[in-house]
Amino acid sequence: MIETWRWFGPEDPVPLSHIRQAGVEGIVTALHQYIPGQVWTVEDIQKRKDLIERAGLAWSVCESIPVPDAIKREGIAARAEISAWKDTLARLGRQGIETVCYNFMPVVDWTRTDLMFGLPGGGYALRYDHTDFAAYDIGILKRSDAVRDYSAEVIVAARARLGRMGEDDKIRLEQNIIAGLPGGAKTQTRQTIAKAIQSFAGLSEDGIRANLAAFLKEVVPVAQDVGVKLAIHPDDPPFSLFGLPRVVSTQADARAILAAVDAPENGLTFCTGSYGARADNTLPEMAREFADRINFAHLRMVRLEGGHSFHEAEHLHRLDELLEVIKHIRAGEEKTDQAIPMRPDHGHLIGTDIGRAANPGYSYIGRLKGLAELRGLIAASSQQKVA
Incomplete structure (x- = not known):
């Protein structure tokens, strides 16, 4: 696995110099100044890439090119929006960005009701x-x-x-x-x-699923042409919000997405936290089935509270599940002969980071702790065979 770290650009409270001290190889970032539907300029892409490389790191993953809601509502009819997305994808690929993460959640992206949930140990x-x-x-x-x-x-x-x-x-x-x-x-x-x-009134799960398939048939050939692996992120949380259909929530959903365009460039972001927020998702089984189509990994865990509620747990919560997931991902790497980028996803707000500016879930020390724990688990996985 290629160790990476999410960075929100020059305005991120965690500077690239601190990220390099963490010992990761790559950066996961995007040009957040662009609104959905705008084409990113080559100049801005190269400027961001140069900034990262001057810090001694590589731009490993673009997370993400936002998919406009028009595409989710209208599918192939959203010609201008699809064209703009394809243009940005092509420009990223030609500048050497080899993995692009994206999501297909209508209206709301990741959703939490409490950004400062107190933990027994004193963190958040x-x-x-x-x-x-x-x-x-x-x-x-x-x-x-x-x-x-x-x-x-x-x-x-x-x-x-x-x-x-x-x-x-x-x-x-x-x-x-x-x-x-x-x-x-x-x-x-x-x-x-x-x-x-x-604006989504009347759109069913079947409708948005068809629009996603139509979108993939448009963009995967571009990814193939410019050497990019696409990695769709699961819904977060993985169930309907505001009555809106969500179709990247379950093992069956992931299977349908990969079947829509059966090519290695059409792959998954395997987020153990997002998929793991459903009690009926069996993470090791999903990782086993999709191992050779996992193009990016977010590693974290959530503690289920019942009735759809959950909170971000220690990275090694549900340790046995996470170890099996890592072993299956590494087996997929061996099968495809390609290392995939992974990042420690979300971290607790702890220690001297409490009270400092931070993007929710993306403070420095909590992710350092998670990264260290994951490194140990990945090392341990190399000593064990896949079950």
């Missing part, structure tokens, strides 16, 4: 509380027909939770949820969220 983690999310959807956003998407038990709990919230609590919850939307709090409001959700 990211958390998704399904009751809090329902309370926001039903009682704050007041989405039409929201109650249809929750069980009676969750609705009762959400309304009780809402009744105990003060205005500051409601504002904080909304800000936490908005943090995972494209542009975050800088561009998103309650009104823009509601409008974006409404």
